[in-house]
Amino acid sequence: MSEIVKRYKKLAFYGVPEGDTVVFYRMKGFDDISTSKNPREYSRQYVDEEFEQTDVVGYNPSISFGFDRFSDDLVHEDLIRIFDNEKVGADAVRTIIMVDMADETKSAVKRDFAVIAENEGSGVEAYKYSGSFRVKGEKVFGTASSDDDWQTCTFLEG
Numbered sequence: 001m002s003e004i005v006k007r008y009k010k011l012a013f014y015g016v017p018e019g020d021t022v023v024f025y026r027m028k029g030f031d032d033i034s035t036s037k038n039p040r041e042y043s044r045q046y047v048d049e050e051f052e053q054t055d056v057v058g059y060n061p062s063i064s065f066g067f068d069r070f071s072d073d074l075v076h077e078d079l080i081r082i083f084d085n086e087k088v089g090a091d092a093v094r095t096i097i098m099v100d101m102a103d104e105t106k107s108a109v110k111r112d113f114a115v116i117a118e119n120e121g122s123g124v125e126a127y128k129y130s131g132s133f134r135v136k137g138e139k140v141f142g143t144a145s146s147d148d149d150w151q152t153c154t155f156l157e158g
Contacts (some may be wrong), residue, residue: 043055062134065133093112118130119131
């Protein structure tokens with residue numbers, strides 16, 4: 001019998017620049033990491049037909065995010081630097097790896113995103129940040145592995 005895939009089986013890892021390298025840390029403390037595909041459509045109605053036709057001609061994916069600020073979290077610290085310093089262009093581009101933990105092979109997708117800083121300070125119990133990651137590059141398919149119980153991950157293309 002089929003089983004439902006629980007949300008926590010799809011882990012997100014955020015690339016934090018550390019000198020000349022990037023380390024992919026698990027995104028903890030996030031209460032929202034949801035993807036919108038934002039399809040681009042081409043619609044038209046031909047004179048010999050009673051209905052309109054629509055085709056999808058592209059996508060502009062984005063990931064909305066929200067997190068409770070935790071101290072000593074490298075992902076949060078990097079995102080907060082982008083928020084506080086109002087970084088733009090290449091300084092606000094980060095790589096995210098989504099890993100399917102329900103898949104035995106740990107299939108993964110890696111992609112670059114522009115960090116769009118939108119809101120901070122909402123919430124009463126915790127200081128919250130929210131925004132979106134907007135696509136900045138092609139999807140790269142592969143698998144992921146970890147040597148530290150999935151606190152960080154390594155991506156292998158292919």
